[in-house]
Amino acid sequence: MAIQRVLIVDDESLNLLIIENYLEQENLQLELFSDPLAAWARLQQADAHFDLVVLDRMMPALDGMEFLRRMKQEIRFADIPVIMQTAASAPEQVREGLEAGAYYYLTKPYAPEALISIVRAAVDAGRSRAELRHRAAHLEDAQRLLHCAEYQFSTLEHVATLVPVLAAFGPEPDRAAPGLSDLMVNAIEHGNLGITYQEKSLLRWEGDWEAEIRRRYRLPQFCDRVASVRVERDATTVVFTITDQGKGFDWQQYLDFDPARAFDPNGRGIAMARLTSFSSLTYQGAGNVVVARIDLTP
Numbered sequence: 201m202a203i204q205r206v207l208i209v210d211d212e213s214l215n216l217l218i219i220e221n222y223l224e225q226e227n228l229q230l231e232l233f234s235d236p237l238a239a240w241a242r243l244q245q246a247d248a249h250f251d252l253v254v255l256d257r258m259m260p261a262l263d264g265m266e267f268l269r270r271m272k273q274e275i276r277f278a279d280i281p282v283i284m285q286t287a288a289s290a291p292e293q294v295r296e297g298l299e300a301g302a303y304y305y306l307t308k309p310y311a312p313e314a315l316i317s318i319v320r321a322a323v324d325a326g327r328s329r330a331e332l333r334h335r336a337a338h339l340e341d342a343q344r345l346l347h348c349a350e351y352q353f354s355t356l357e358h359v360a361t362l363v364p365v366l367a368a369f370g371p372e373p374d375r376a377a378p379g380l381s382d383l384m385v386n387a388i389e390h391g392n393l394g395i396t397y398q399e400k401s402l403l404r405w406e407g408d409w410e411a412e413i414r415r416r417y418r419l420p421q422f423c424d425r426v427a428s429v430r431v432e433r434d435a436t437t438v439v440f441t442i443t444d445q446g447k448g449f450d451w452q453q454y455l456d457f458d459p460a461r462a463f464d465p466n467g468r469g470i471a472m473a474r475l476t477s478f479s480s481l482t483y484q485g486a487g488n489v490v491v492a493r494i495d496l497t498p
Contacts, residue, residue: 206251207252208231210285253280256284283318350429359385363380370438370494370496383442383470
C-alpha cells in the first residue's frame with residue numbers, strides 16, 4: 201500500500217511536534233508548516249499530491265477557515281479530506297467549519313488515540329473515493345445509453361463494485377460516487393445489520409468496523425438480507441432509490457450537520473451526500489428507503 205501524504209498546518213511549533221509524535225507509527229509521509237501562507241504555496245506546487253490536510257483553525261496571516269475555503273474552491277483540492285483541529289468548540293464555530301467542508305473536527309487538547317483514529321478514517325475515505333472516481337470515469341459513456349437498472353447488494357465489496365457503475369449515470373460521476381457509497385453502506389450497516397450509531401462510533405475508534413460487518417453477515421438473522429438500488433434516468437433527472445430490509449431509523453437528525461456529533465468518527469455521510477452529491481435527498485417511511493435525485497438541467 202502506498203504511503204499516504206499528509207499536510208499539517210499549525211502556527212504553534214509545539215503543536216506540530218505533538219502531532220508528529222502522535223502519528224510517527226503510522227504509514228504516513230508528513231509535511232509540517234507553521235506558516236499557513238507557506239503551506240498554501242506548497243499545496244499549489246505541481247508535485248504536491250496530498251491525501252489529507254490537518255489544519256489549525258486560528259492562525260495569523262491566513263486562518264484555517266480561509267485556508268479551507270480556498271481548498272474547496274479549487275477542484276483539484278476540493279476532495280482532499282480536512283481535519284480541523286482547534287480550541288474553538290462553540291456549536292456555531294463547529295457548524296461553520298463543517299459547512300465550509302471540514303469532514304472532521306477535533307478540539308484541543310485531544311488524546312493521541314482520537315487523532316490516530318480520525319486520521320486513519322480520513323485517509324481510508326479519501327483513498328476509497330479516489331478509486332471510485334477513477335472507475336466511474338471509464339463507465340460514464342456506456343452508462344448514458346441505459347435508462348433503468350436495478351441491482352442487489354449485501355457486502356462492502358458489492359458497494360465498491362456498483363458505485364462506479366451507478367455514478368456514471370450522472371453528469372459528474374466524481375460528485376455522485378461518494379454520496380452513493382455513503383447511502384449504500386448505510387443500507388448495509390445500519391439497515392440490514394442493525395449496527396447503531398453508537399456501535400459504529402466505537403467500532404471506528406477501535407478499527408473493527410469492517411470485521412464486525414463480516415461477522416454479522418454470518419449470523420442466521422442477517423445472512424439472507426440484501427439491499428437494492430434502482431436507478432432511473434430520463435432527459436431531466438437521474439433518480440437512485442436505495443432500499444434495505446431493516447427497521448428504519450430516525451433519519452431526520454442526519455440530514456443536516458449537527459455540531460453535537462462533530463467529534464464522532466461517523467455521522468456525516470448523509471448530510472455530506474445531500475450537500476455535495478445530489479440535487480435532493482429524501483427518506484421514505486421508517487427510513488429504510490432513500491431517494492437521491494440529480495437534476496440534469498440547470
